[in-house]
Amino acid sequence: MKLVVTGGAGFLGARLISTLLSDQPPAGFPQFSSIVSVDLAACPVDDTRVQSVIGNIADAAFVNSVITPDVTAIYHLAAVVSGQAEAEFDVGMAVNLDGTRTLLEAARKLPNAPHFVFASSLAVFGGKLPDVVPEDIAVLPQSSYGAQKAMGELMVNDFSRKGFIDGRVCRLPTIVVRPGKPNAAASSFASGIIREPLAGIDSVCPVPTGTRLWLSSPATVIRNLIHAGAVDGDKLEGRRTLNLPGICVTVAEMLASLERIGGAETRAHVTLAEDERIKKIVLSWPGDFDVSRPLSLGFTRDQDFDSVVQSYRQDQLR
Incomplete structure (x- = not known):
């Protein structure tokens, strides 16, 4: 059985892969014996259980070659980040919107609905907001990146409603402190x-x-992403979108x-x-957010x- 991580060569994806291979996943997490990293570069995790596949998630033929019948779970972390998505509209739409739908369509063809964890963003919010944002407030993105993530959220929720996937949308806090060099993200x-x-x-x-x-350390975000893959989908009660605690x-x-x-x-x-x-x-x-529901479901801060x-x-x- 395989687990697929898009963006597996990136900071978050590589840490997720490394943690899943080194620590025992929690109860309820889909079974897997290998992990496929999908990215524009090779995954830095050196482990025989990791296969690096290089390609563009907007390419349907490429995605269909990766999402094979033995895939039990998909972590979709790949994205064109906020600053670049704003500056290069077509690139952001191709990867963040078209790529997400291409991946969902491939998952839809699997014999068993896979767990599908989608990394979304606080950028889906905008406009006049209360000091503490409730989980059920309507999104009103003020950037192309935020709009693309919001559309991805809707697709994950609808594909889950139809039973094509067992989806979970995780709106990530800003992750601090990231090692390495600055990237094109506004944050x-x-x-x-x-x-x-x-x-x-x-x-x-x-x-x-x-x-x-709204901030979270890398270790806490990884822990929460893994928990998202393990939480019982029935406990989400049709509300597949979660603001991860920060x-x-x-x-x-x-x-x-x-x-x-x-x-x-x-x-x-x-x-x-x-x-x-x-x-x-x-x-x-x-x-700031009301995260009482995620905390009650076992997520941490x-x-x-x-x-x-x-x-x-x-x-x-x-």
Whole structure:
């Protein structure tokens, strides 16, 4: 039996694959003996149980060659990120919308409805929102990326309603701190203002310090994605979309944590220079959510932002 991870060469996909292979998956998780990574590059996880397949998920012939009858679960993490999707509309639509439908159509042909975990985004929200966003509020995306993710959510829910898949939509918090280099995501600065200063490198914050962000550490997001694959679909009661738990933190609070842990000289590496393009996208996102239902279903959250920074620092020192 196989498990497929799109975006398997990326930061999140590679961590998911590595964790699934090293830890015993929870009860209810689909059985698998190998994992297929689908991406534009090879998966960095070195394990004989991992097969890297390189190709574009918008290519139906390619996707159909990967989604074979022995696939029991699909994690769909591949996406053109927010900044690029806004700048390159056609590319974003081809991958984020057309690619998602192509993958769903291939899953629909399987003899048994697979678990299908779709990584969505807070970018589906926009407009006037309450301070704490309830789970059932209507989405009103203010970016092409958010619109593409919202359309993907609707497809996953409808394919689940029809019994073609056993879908779960996970709206991910902004993941902090991501190691490596910045990417084209509008939220990339959220990791950069922690990661770079801890390495002694200058970083620029493009949004006001009062900006609220909904954040989660990489380890907690991976744990929640795996739990999403294991949770009983009947317990979702037809509500397949979940706002994964995070913590609400302002940029000012993030910088205060950085100073407590790294010292004033580390905090001094961050300068403030607002970027109107980034602000327009990021300020449309909500900063706090009612996540009582996901928590009742067994999903978890980080304790506080100090622990997130400490965890990253310890990982980098290993």
